[in-house]
Amino acid sequence: MKQVLLIDTPPLFREFLKEKLTSEKIHVEAAGGRRDAFAKMVSLLPDLIIIDVPKNFQELTEFFEKKRTDPNANCIPVILSGPLPPREIVARLPSYHVIKYFNKPIKFDIFFEFIGQTLRTPLSIDTTQSILEMHLNKNIIFIEIAQGLNREKLALLKYRIDEIIENNKLVSPKVVLMISDLRLSFVDAINLELLLSNVTFDSRIQRKNIKILSKDRFVCDFIDGHEEFRGVEVVENLSMVLSKLVAESSGNDISEVISQNILASTEDMQEGSVEMRFHSETGVASVMNTKKSEKLQVAIIDDDPITRKILEAAFGNLNSQIYMFDAGTKFLGAANQKIYDLIILDIFMPGLSGFDILNALRAKQYPSPVIVYSSAAQKTSVIQALSLGAKAYLIKPLKPDAIIQKALEVLNTKV
Template sequence: MKEVLLIDGSHLFREFLKEKLAEEQVHLENATGNRDAYTKIITMLPSLIIIEANDSLNSDIMDLLEKKRNDPNARRKPVILIGPTIERSKAATLVEYGVVKYFTKPIRFDVFFEAIGSILRQSFSFDETPCILDIHINGNLIFVEIARGLNREKLFLIKYKISEIITLHKLVNPKVILMLTNLQLSFVDGANLELLFDNITADERLSKRNIKVLSLDDFVADLIEGHPQYHGIEVAHNLQHILNSLVDGSRSSGTNITDFVSDKILMSEKGTDDGGAEIRFGEQTKDTSASTGNLLKIAIVDDDVIVRKILQSTFSAISGDCSLYQNGTEFVKAIISGQKFDLIILDLYINDMDGLSILRTLQKHNVMTPVIIYSQATQREMIFQAMSLGAKDFIEKPKKPEEILRRAVKVLHSSAS
């Protein structure tokens, strides 16, 4: 059985990951702190290491990565790192420590498990049903809203999220409002509804009589009525009816309950840290690379299709997101339009525009992205001109992928310093 080591994982993330990996016959081992983590890394030699950094990439995490890199047996073990948003130049330097993916929160779990499956070389089953899940808290009321559809991955997460909220906020008498008004359900959704209510009721600290369901669908009420284990859960079509039974009566009798809910209950407490990985499945983000975990965005400019494919394969091994350009005109248009890269691999001999002209264009537009010349050019004068125009390194074709990667990491590291 393949083994994955999770280091400093929050409770929500750890339990969800453990359950999901178990479905795929993968064992998850947990480690807390550097000493425990390093011991398990060198004794287990897991197929994958996942590190969750809650606040920052602190010295402890970097020390652990450094120790791993210096161990001959552990250095090649891939690492997925989950952490705060950081500059791409800093993320790129993590490659030399074996970090193949860097995810920022909220994690896109579909992409996250796709990455794990790729590293472990096995496909993961994953429910791709479109689904929006929102969970927040006000006072002792946990508000859960599900829209668009019932995604089984998200339904599993609800159990851990509710338990974590109850523990974190030390709720004595927790109450839940489950909003399903955006869903049209039928008997084909029965299994997923059962999974939903099993996870909602999993924590014994939450009394079933304190679970209220708002749904316009009679099927929900019929399902709950037909399952004795859900006895006590109330289903209603009217929000005011639910709130009358949950909101404490200490309010002024003149207060409109709808206004009270809008102002006090349904407003998420943005400053509250519920801990753990946030819940995301497939939503788009402005920074695609952040959501997919890619460490590098690389432009490869070469008119030789074989060279382009070889370089793409080389950088894909370290999760590089490669954009391929068969001529200089296409690449220059991309740069002028505002396309950003972490690294540019450039041939000096291109059919429509020589590499020196491209370097001059980069200078003209104040593009500071490091450039590596990968070319058969051997004339000393041409190489000197390229370096004087800002190129960071020159690699003579052909070279083995390992050497190209080593030189690229060196350039990225020096550029980030």
Template sequence: MKSVLLIDGSALFQDFLRDKVAAEQVTLECATSREAYTKMISLLPDLIIIEVESVITEELNILLEKKHNDPNAKKIPIIMTGPVIDRGRIANLVEYSVVKYFTKPIKFDVFFDSIGRILKMPLSMDTTPCILDIHLNGSIIFVEVAQGLNREKLLLLKYKLAEIINKYKINIPKVILMLTNLQLTFVDGANLELLLDNVSAGKRIPNKYIKVLSLDEFVIELIKGHPEYSGMVVSQNLQYVISSLMNDDSSLDYDSKDFIYDNILHSDRPADEAALGFIDDRSTGKKDSGTLMKVAIVDDDVVIRKLLENTFTSASGEATLFENGTAFMKAVTDGADFDIVILDLYLPDMDGISILKNLVQRNYQTPILIYSKASSKEVVLNVLSLGAKCYLVKPQKPGTIVNKALEILHSNR
């Protein structure tokens, strides 16, 4: 049986990797860099994986030197994951049998392909396109799944939810699972069950605290007809879903609209806490050109357009300006490619709500950030239910908008 030694792996990485390789009849042993040499010599694994948190420590350097000088361990291949480091440092790692260095967040399909090649046994991979986004607001965890159900991401979800619950010491965790962009059939039944099982985080979240937002009849019928999911609420209305969570917990006596308005719109969680960790399979492919993001700015106020354009440009972004909805929708129809759209609701030719509805019909996947003077909670709820990622009420400092756009892009990857 093939064996892998994971050194300095985070709890999330350990659990996910163990489940993945166990399915391929590969054993996984874990160790810190301090104890790794002893375990390495006794195990003589087929592969070593090292997770670097921020910098390559002196302790890790000593371990690499010991391995390099040991004739039994010298040729064991190493895969490393970590932060961005210069090419010269990566080249220096080659002499220590480091065959791959993956910059975080990892593109996991390439990562597991590399493991399979080294072990000379291809690892099965689900290549289904899937966008999985997690946000924590108060004690409510929002999980959005779009495009499709990818088994690797669904497996990771269980560990990420458990990590969030433990990190923030959430006594009564509640989950809103948003599936409004999914259309499934009976063929997807097993993967849908896997999703629901992992959302419960190993039964740590009671069914009555799991609410599902979906327009799909198959999703609705499967949940309603499955005894394992008894107690889960399925709805097409975000406000109702939020309200049902409030009603389930007698300690929460505030109005659900106020909760959404105060927490979803003004969440102060750092952006990196919403991300899935080491997975990234939505690379924009624009980083090599020096462009951080391509943004569409749709606003009839010329001052706001130019101000945002200058701010995004100074942050290595590329802004395309639209003074009305018609011009923007024509660009979308013509295949214009953006990483994020900043949209005003009040435009001279059409309102932003109509644009959002049109984009939903087109299954438009680019995240939308609403930047508008409209501040009523009803409008905000409507916009969020149509898939907008964020709502900022005018006016805001331009830097705030850029930071929020970066947060959205980071959490979408």
């Protein structure tokens, strides 16, 4: 049986690795502290060592020098994870048989693929297409899942939830699980149970504070008939969820919550040890790779010429072909002939309002995602726009980078 030694890995990352590798019939040992680590290494002589890099790189250098003096342990391959070390340290790593350095947060599919190659034991990876996004706003953890249920991501979920609660010192955390795009049946029961078990795993989250947004009858029946998930509420209407949670979490300061964006991370949310996306799903490259031969088609509808100019400049840096409209009637006329990749929409405009446009787009089942960018900060406006199908609601004014970041999130989820 192949053996792996984990050294100084954070508790959650360690447990996630142990669960995954043990399921693949790989023996895992963990050590904390350099002295304990060296003793375990020479007694176990593992096939691979995985080390979480300390802030003091000198400690790591001392461990490696000691490892090099042992003829049996010297050639054991090492994988490091953590912040990028100084250049002079990097130059010495190959001499210590360090074969790979993963910056955090780790893309776990690439991470496990590399471990499998090193051990010459290919690890099974569920490749089911799935978008899983997690965001924190105040004390509410938003989990959005689209396209499918990927068991690798579901297995990671409980560890990531715990990291978010610990890192942000959340008191009375709440969870909104958004799976309204999924249509499930009895064949998905085992994956649905894994998802719900991991969402409800943390005892700090009360069942009454877990809301599931879904219109799927199978999901409702599954939860109603499962004693373990009693108290978890399934809600069909987004406005019902937002009315409760926004009001409970923010008092009267609705604009603050919305300006940070209900589906976006708060600024103090710390990164976890492992990324929730596959390598191919992250960043600008993911969007750009789907548009190698054409530019993104972005429609901007706003009666304010200054706003249009700012948005035109911002999206001009995103490989975009930009179409600007100062009135809703002009946009709807153009939309009869063309499908845009993204729509940026104001709410209050002369003639047709943004709500009118959202209604019209929904009536014709227009497929393009819409981001509302408006100075209207009232809770009722936000709920109405999101209920009519807007993917995000941003409050003016925002820095162009913040708008582009939300656009990338929406586009990557769409992909």
